[in-house]
Amino acid sequence: MSSPWSIMLATLAKDIRLEWRSKDALNSMLFFSLLVVVIFSFSFDPLAEESRHIAGGLIWVAILFAAVVALNQTWARELRNQVLDAYRVSPAPPNALFLAKAIGNFIFVSVLEALMTPLFIVFYNLRAVGPAWQLIPIALLGTWALVVNGTFFAAMSIRTRSREIMLPLLLFPVSIPAVIGMVAGTTAILTGDDPAHFWIILLLTYDVVFTTACLALFETVLQAE
């Protein structure tokens, strides 16, 4: 009897294997992220004095848009050939599938961040005045915040017309507190003006609340026809 954890790991392993084999989505996403950073650097002058104050916002907005493109293809493979039906008729718990997809997206978006962040640092000559290590919890918690809700709303969008626009439409309003947290926290650390503790706690609270909500309601979304 497979435990939910082993099903989740098997699903995650399968997704990573398939992504690695084709590398199509990964390569085009990486290039897209690079383009976003370049466009931003042309639009918002990196040499200006205030760049340190706006860089936090720029990075996270760029990541948000790149993440949406990545999130939109979360269920693409399951929709081809209606594989999702095969999952639905199996005894496998829906949350195992959800967590596998969310963690997969987390890894995917983290890879994009790993590419985009050094580019931003280079283009904007960024240097953290505050404690730089605090950027790590902000990045981890913030990414999970986007990805957990993104995976959930991507599943909801499956049942709608204009699928690609429905995902950001549903995701952005609900993500606003997380975006405030990510941006304000990053800016606080880059400028060194304020402590980032509250933002980290806010992101942690957000993650706990919405991960719980997603796990509680995912089965309803999966079983929607």
Add this chain to the structure above:
Amino acid sequence: MKRAFPILAVITAVLLAYALYQALVVAPTDAQQGDVYRIIYYHVPSAWTAFLLFFINFIASVQYLADSKPTTKQAAKWIAVAVGVVGAVAAFVIPLPAGIRPSAIATTVLAIPVFYFLLGKYFPGEKLDVLAVTTAEVGVVFCTIVLVTGPIWARPVWGIWWAPGDIRLTSTLVLWLIYVSYLILRRFSDSAQTQKLAAALAVFGALDVPLVYFSIWFFRTQHPQPVIGGGGSMDPKMLDVLMISWTAFLFFAFLVCWSRYRLEILRREVEQAHAMQSLSGADSRVAVSSPDVSSRGSQ
């Protein structure tokens, strides 16, 4: 019921006219803002009405989701009571950010189980969902009024159209965004379970709003921002007019909701009747039993 509606409509019209008179003529002129402030008698009651409608939508959505299985139905009832009791006590025990009164929180939290049981009793089954879509639509209208009157008020008085750090206005904006996305989801969803998906979104929205509030509140403590609408106490005469205005708005909201509710019930009945007819014209072999809209069947 058919006679009550026109009578109510007349009463509402009278109340709205009376409220207008009170707001423009009777209410005293503000010492600092002059007569411009009078927009408050439309701005604030719209906000309170919108919040009440969205609150009802949230309770209806949760109950709609919980009622689909007997186990969750029972559990949800107990949770509603627990939330009400614990929250009311906590409001007085836990230190709250400045500007929020414990009694306000306690009243809101106690309203949760009260509304939960009232809605469950008077809007069984599918009617909960009809109520949800009604309150969402009318709520968005009132919320739009708040967001339009807010900047109109702010510009002449405080010199700016918008302050991103203004807690109330920004939280209202997020609430508006969430419910507009809710209405778009309802319209664009092809699913047979659209109602459950929308209810799930409403739950997400409700969880989001307190987080928005606190995130902006903390942002303000780090970066002081102008407060649109001002804080502080109000002249009792002004408060009276505000309450009169709110009463008129509530009557109006009720009237519009009632209309929309009836419309939606009828629309669903028509849809069901259409569905039961034969695909190729009327078929006498089929026993057309138009199922009661409020029955749910096995989900």
Add this chain to the structure above:
Amino acid sequence: MSSPAITVTNVIKQFGRFAALRGVNAEFDSGKFYAILGDNGAGKTTLLRALAGLAHPTQGTISILGMTPPDACRQIGYMAHPSLLYDEMSGMENLRYFARLYGIAGDERCVEVVRAVGLDPELTRPVGQYSQGMRQRMSLARAILHDPKILLLDEPFSNVDVHSAGEMVHLLRGMRDSGKTLFVVTHQAALLQGVADEFIWMLAGQIVSRTPDLPAEFTGAGVR
């Protein structure tokens, strides 16, 4: 006579203004092979999906072996016209993954079902490159992986070459003979002549007739 394996009670399935199933009442015994026929839009696919637990009835109930369809999922095998397989993986890789979902450890069962449907377990070609006949067979393998008592097959022979179709029918007959209950929706009714125990004809969301033999107007008609 034992109680029926599947009971459908007054099932109505509504999609907005359209009712795909308009009051279906039926009982089905275990160990029988049921062929479901009817025009497009008659509700055949919807009925099958309702039995599989993929479509939730707007009204009415379905009882499978005494349980609701979702609870009976271990005893149900479902196959549809889309393959329900990942195009980018080989047949065995697909089956290994789905075996995990059912709690089946090891490769033996996967190899067994692949051989049973007449395919080669050593095949490393991705499923996306299979012919339609091979894809349908692999899809059937996936459906029987967990050895369910009840098989729900939606148009398994569509676009399949005659040879493969014949072999599939032979396979399905064997499954019925070993005690499984089969529901096959098809437009190619002639293929099941002499194999199916009962032919069920649906029209406008209802079952209008059930006969042990193929209705006369079907013999020779079939493939569209």
